[in-house]
Amino acid sequence: MSEQAKLREDICLLAKSMFDRGLTCGASGNISARLSDGSVLVTPTGVPMGFLDPARISHLDEKFRLLSGDRPTKETPLHSAFYETRTGTGAVVHLHSTHSVALSMLPETDPDHAIPPLTAYAVMRVGKVKLLPFFVPGDPAMGDAVRGLAGKRSAVLLANHGPVVAGKDIWAATFAMEELEETAKLALLTRGQNPIGLTNDQIGAVVRKFDVDW
Known part of the structure; x- marks a missing residue:
């Protein structure tokens, strides 16, 4: 199986897994992944992530111009914006996952630290998450906002919309996305109960051991 064929299959496999577990619904959410030649596979617009056809996934060149397949998201x-600003980005996952969106709407959510460091894996896989303001879906200004972070964040949370996570490959990006959503769920479940999160020393130990951007 060629690199491109395998990546198409992986995109569909992981997209269906997230869809089936309710991490995104309807035709929401999208995934992209970069091939070794610099071109990018992107999920098509308007297609539920649980019903993707590998053959119809959009194939874009390195400048994100459509080469083949359906119209991209x-x-x-x-x-x-993530590919342009974060060296080593091999995939990007964007969902409308419930707990993350809920957290984005609460006035007490820290815009510079939207997902609290409750567990070691939240620090390891997600890092600090920047809360970005609301944008109309599809607005290119969302990309400009990500570029404004100058590659310092691998994950952002779009207010009233959902999380976006970049990773070294599609598996890493998906695992990080799932960790982000689970941490958002923990944050909501423990809100008002004075949960004991990681201390600064504990966060530092994780950051140093796993070379996390923090």
């Missing part, structure tokens, strides 16, 4: 500028 309207959130493509959001994806391209």
Whole structure:
């Protein structure tokens, strides 16, 4: 199986897994992944993530121009911003996952630290998450907002919309996305109960051991 064929299958496999577990619903959410030649596979617009056809996934060149397949997601500028600003990005996952969106709407959520460091894996796989303001879906300004972070964050949370995570490959990006959503769920479940999160020393130990951007 060629690199491109395998990546198409992996995109569909992971997208269906997230869809089936309710991490995104309807035709929401999108995934992109970069091939070794610099071109990018992107999920098409308007297609539920649980029903993707590998053969119809959009194939874009390195400048994000359509080469083949269906029309790509309207959130493509959001994806391209991560590839442009974070060296080593091999995939980007964007969902409308319930707990993360809920956290984005609460006035007490820290915009510079939207997902609290409750567990070691939240620090290891997600790092600090920046809360970005609301944008109309598909607005290229979302990409500009990500570029404004200058590659310092691998994950952002779009207010009233959902999380976006970049990773070294599609598996890493998906695992990080799932960790982000689970941590958002923990944050909501423990809100008002004075949960004991990680201390600064504990966060530092994780950051140093796993070379996390923090």
